[in-house]
Amino acid sequence: MRRSLVQRMLAGVAAVLAVAAGGGVLRGALPASDAASPPARGVASPRPPEPFSLADVQSRKVPRGSSLIAVPKARSIRAYRRPRARRTRRLRPRVIEGQRVPMRFMVVAQRKGWVRVQLPSRPNRSTAWLRRRDVVLTTTPYRLVIDRKRHRLSVINRNRLTLRVPIAVGSSLTPTPRGRYYVTDLIRSRDPFYGPYALGLSAHSPVLTSYAGGNGQLGIHGTNQPWSIGKDVSHGCIRVRNRFVRRLARAVPIGTPVVIR
Amino acid sequence: MSNHIEPVDVSHLAAFDRDGALGEAAEHINDTSRRSFLRNAGVVAGGVGVLAWLPGVARGQSLPQGDVDILNYALTLEFLESAFYDEANKKGALSGAYARFAKVVGAHEAAHVDALKKTLGGKATKKPSFDFKGTTASQGTFAQTAIVLEDTGVKAYQGQATEIKTPAVLKAAISIHPVEARHAAWIRSIVGGGSGSPSPAPDAFNPAADMATILAAVQGTGFINAMETAASGGAVTGQPAIGG
Numbered sequence: 001m002r003r004s005l006v007q008r009m010l011a012g013v014a015a016v017l018a019v020a021a022g023g024g025v026l027r028g029a030l031p032a033s034d035a036a037s038p039p040a041r042g043v044a045s046p047r048p049p050e051p052f053s054l055a056d057v058q059s060r061k062v063p064r065g066s067s068l069i070a071v072p073k074a075r076s077i078r079a080y081r082r083p084r085a086r087r088t089r090r091l092r093p094r095v096i097e098g099q100r101v102p103m104r105f106m107v108v109a110q111r112k113g114w115v116r117v118q119l120p121s122r123p124n125r126s127t128a129w130l131r132r133r134d135v136v137l138t139t140t141p142y143r144l145v146i147d148r149k150r151h152r153l154s155v156i157n158r159n160r161l162t163l164r165v166p167i168a169v170g171s172s173l174t175p176t177p178r179g180r181y182y183v184t185d186l187i188r189s190r191d192p193f194y195g196p197y198a199l200g201l202s203a204h205s206p207v208l209t210s211y212a213g214g215n216g217q218l219g220i221h222g223t224n225q226p227w228s229i230g231k232d233v234s235h236g237c238i239r240v241r242n243r244f245v246r247r248l249a250r251a252v253p254i255g256t257p258v259v260i261r
Numbered sequence: 262m263s264n265h266i267e268p269v270d271v272s273h274l275a276a277f278d279r280d281g282a283l284g285e286a287a288e289h290i291n292d293t294s295r296r297s298f299l300r301n302a303g304v305v306a307g308g309v310g311v312l313a314w315l316p317g318v319a320r321g322q323s324l325p326q327g328d329v330d331i332l333n334y335a336l337t338l339e340f341l342e343s344a345f346y347d348e349a350n351k352k353g354a355l356s357g358a359y360a361r362f363a364k365v366v367g368a369h370e371a372a373h374v375d376a377l378k379k380t381l382g383g384k385a386t387k388k389p390s391f392d393f394k395g396t397t398a399s400q401g402t403f404a405q406t407a408i409v410l411e412d413t414g415v416k417a418y419q420g421q422a423t424e425i426k427t428p429a430v431l432k433a434a435i436s437i438h439p440v441e442a443r444h445a446a447w448i449r450s451i452v453g454g455g456s457g458s459p460s461p462a463p464d465a466f467n468p469a470a471d472m473a474t475i476l477a478a479v480q481g482t483g484f485i486n487a488m489e490t491a492a493s494g495g496a497v498t499g500q501p502a503i504g505g
Contacts, residue, residue: 052330054386056476057337058487063392069491097499104491138491158395174504186496198501205504214502221501235504253491 062139065159068107069255070117070135077103077135079128083114089128091119096187104255105130106182106202107137120184120202122215124177140253144183144220146238146260148176151230153220153240155248163247168228168239174207176218176236176260183220183256186249195222195242197249201258205236220258221245324384328430331421333386334472335434336377338417340388341484342410343370349397358451359400362407366444373437380433390489404452408459411445413475420469442467 062068076092094101105117108127115135119126143156148169155163170176185200198221205216222242223229229241240248324332346367349355355363378385396406418438425431446461453459470478479485 052334059483099497102495187501188496188498219503
């Protein structure tokens with residue numbers, strides 16, 4: 001599938017270039033100036049020189065297997081319940097121990113001049129609209145897939161499985177909720193309970209509304225209880241071995257989608 | 262396929278090489294001694310007529326807008342080629358003649374990027390982000406893509422030659438053009454492995470392609486993204502206030 005796509009793509013480029021080359025055939029003893037060639041120097045050009053714009057060469061398509069992330073241009077951003085709604089709400093970055101957490105949103109839909117994003121706040125999977133001009137769109141080739149039943153976390157990079165690691169998930173009393181979320185923040189942890197890193201998610205516990213000073217936000221983090229991996233023991237978070245959470249922290253950008261199933 | 266690397270004549274590009282970076286790159290590429298490189302460069306430096314007024318040109322201040330557009334167009338294509346070989350070299354899927362080709366040609370394209378950026382100064386277009394869609398992951402797709410990219414470069418430079426107004430820019434452009442043609446022939450020769458198919462020199466005359474055609478073709482590949490790829494990182498240090 002992938003190979004045929006590449007071949008089609010190359011064939012398409014070759015075809016376009018072949019058309020461009022069409023005028024280059026011999027006419028008489030000398031090579032004809034092909035259709036694409038401008039007239040010789042010193043001869044008045046029948047058309048003005050072509051202006052160059054980088055936009056002309058950029059693909060508007062989101063690369064295959066990638067997802068869109070909205071990055072606010074300003075420190076805070078106005079969020080709308082629907083495009084052009086009169087009432088707005090201002091979103092501001094979280095602050096952890098005096099450090100501002102970079103604000104990123106997973107884009108779930110687009111409309112001309114607007115993007116719909118998932119919010120990092122409760123209720124789970126709540127969304128808002130942002131003005132397109134207020135954000136820069138970037139992409140992430142990564143997607144994390146949590147399989148609660150098999151206790152597995154899979155890292156997908158451009159639709160290809162690149163890492164699969166065992167995990168612990170929420171207990172029956174404090175379950176890990178299913179759904180499509182995203183990585184909202186990355187915390188270098190000082191608490192050995194969380195291992196070296198915690199990746200905060202837009203998911204929140206359906207049971208706990210407060211935990212460890214937070215509002216029940218869930219995350220993917222390391223652990224100082226490696227024996228718990230493979231079991232349903234957490235308060236809803238996804239635990240991985242410390243060496244794996246380090247790899248996730250190095251590779252996965254904030255804003256990356258996380259699918260829990 | 263001979264293992265001998267043909268020395269690349271960068272003498273015309275010396276005009277752009279204000280700080281000698283290109284010269285150093287060329288020295289490395291051609292594996293010639295520094296002495297012989299300087300001897301070559303000295304021949305060019307003798308043509309002071311070009312160098313004398315280039316400082317103004319090199320800052321990108323006295324070029325007509327049309328030439329700035331053409332140079333930015335060339336720079337974008339060079340960014341594309343350079344990034345392609347850079348990714349191929351880093352990925353490590355190439356070996357033998359393919360690996361050597363990617364290394365040498367990648368260095369050439371990086372030198373072109375460097376020279377064009379220096380010439381344009383503050384008017385240089387920014388480097389876009391790229392997605393080569395896995396074409397650098399195998400020798401087969403790498404070679405096919407390299408052929409297309411190099412052919413595109415040849416046609417692109419050729420298509421602009423008569424549009425360039427500044428003689429120094431024209432000299433630089435036509436010093437890059439045959440290098441791209443050599444790249445195209447080299448990779449075809451590697452792929453053909455002596456069979457002559459694809460032919461390293463398929464036609465007696467090479468057609469040009471205009472800017473719009475080239476840009477549309479490149480856009481069609483989806484290799485150049487309008488959107489940057491998000492970087493990882495951005496960690497803050499603290500006590501995670503999340504569920505355990």
